Amino acid sequence: MRLLILSLLGMLAMATGPARAEADLQRGKTLYATCATCHGADAGGNAALKAPRLNHLREVYVVAQLEKFRNGQRGGEGASAESRQMAPMAATLPDEQAMLDVAAYIASLDSAVPAATVAGDAALGADYYNQFCGACHGPAAAGNVALNSPTLAGSDDWYLLAQLAAFRDGSRGAVAGDRTGRQMRAMAAVLPSEQALADVVAFIHSRAGGGE
Ligand code: HEC
Ligand code: HEC
Incomplete structure (x- = not known):
């Protein structure tokens, strides 16, 4: 039985071509x-x-x-x-x-981990994050492969802020075919103000080193 399975697997491997190096x-x-x-x-x-x-x-x-x-x-x-x-x-x-x-x-x-450069209220940011972001990016902002959501903890805070602004104004995520970018655009739009962006970024920055 074991041999049969092994040879079947071998045929499958041949049928699908060489495995990626x-x-x-x-x-x-x-x-x-x-x-x-x-x-x-x-x-x-x-x-x-x-x-x-x-x-x-x-x-x-x-x-x-x-x-x-x-x-x-x-x-x-x-x-x-x-x-x-x-x-x-x-x-x-x-x-x-x-x-x-x-x-x-x-x-x-x-x-x-880069030093903090964005002034925001991490406690307020935690509320926004848990409500709108954690479901995809994870409670420690470590990301979720199955949902294509990247790790955010450990990123530069100025870069996170710039990306959220880019999703909001459509300079990122608006090109046809960018399915994951479009998803994230909808989420960035949920944050009510510029200050809320800074607050959520301050919270994410405070998660750095939080692990997987
Ligand atoms: C529905 C799932 C989902 C939710 C909810 C979500 N995101 Fe995302 N986020 C993604 C995906 C998917 C990407 C990758 C986009 C791409 O492929 O370009 C992403 C990318 C990002 C990026 C870019 C990171 C980088 O390294 O370029 C930031 C910043 C971000 N998300 C912050 C947030 C924040 C803050 C919230 C809450 C307001 C949030 N996300 C909610 C799925 C989500
Ligand atoms: C001339 C400077 C420059 C060089 C050289 C460069 N990058 Fe970048 N890279 C950037 C900038 C600026 C950004 C931010 C883009 C943005 O704001 O959307 C970036 C963004 C990225 C991102 C997105 C990160 C994220 O969190 O979404 C990846 C991945 C990346 N670079 C990988 C590379 C790799 C791999 C190379 C070499 C082949 C490279 N870069 C060479 C300037 C550079």
Whole structure:
């Protein structure tokens, strides 16, 4: 029986083609050299260049965003100048495997959690967060793979604020076909004021290091 199952699995593997290769960290490191000029050698980000920290993000989310930058769902027409800057960078990665390799390398790096720069009321922000955000991004803001929701804890607070503003004004998430971006646009619109954005960001920043 066991043998039969094994040979059936073998036939399935042949039918679906070779399994995707493991991520190649060494190749990822080589590819990351371009990225390091803005995101930093440790992927800790660079506020002066508006390039966010990356190494708190899951590989699957990094790959998904790189794909969006490549296909124009992010960083194309109508996007912010920062976002448009990132699109040609993603295009330097030659193929899907390159995106996997660079994402694995980014995840292997570590950097300090960025200092707080946004003044907000984290206690008020907690109320908004638990009501409107936690269902997808998780109680500790660690994200949820099944819902395509990224880790937010550990991100730069100025970047979170800029992204929420971008979802609200349609410079992110409004391009046809961007299903997850559209979902997030609806959620960003729920926050009642600019101050509420700052409050929720202050709460998310306070979750950094909260773990999975
Ligand atoms: C010229 C500077 C620059 C370079 C080089 C660069 N980036 Fe970026 N990257 C940015 C900026 C600025 C943003 C923020 C875009 C925005 O505000 O929408 C960004 C955003 C990202 C994001 C989205 C993060 C998130 O939380 O959604 C990922 C992933 C990313 N970059 C990966 C890379 C990789 C991989 C490379 C190398 C192939 C790279 N970047 C090279 C400037 C750069
Ligand atoms: C229905 C599920 C859902 C809810 C609820 C939700 N989000 Fe999201 N959020 C997502 C998804 C999916 C993405 C990824 C969007 C993409 O692929 O571009 C995202 C992305 C984000 C990003 C961009 C992160 C980055 O690294 O670029 C921020 C910031 C964010 N969400 C904050 C919030 C806040 C604050 C709330 C509550 C007001 C919230 N989200 C509620 C699903 C959700």
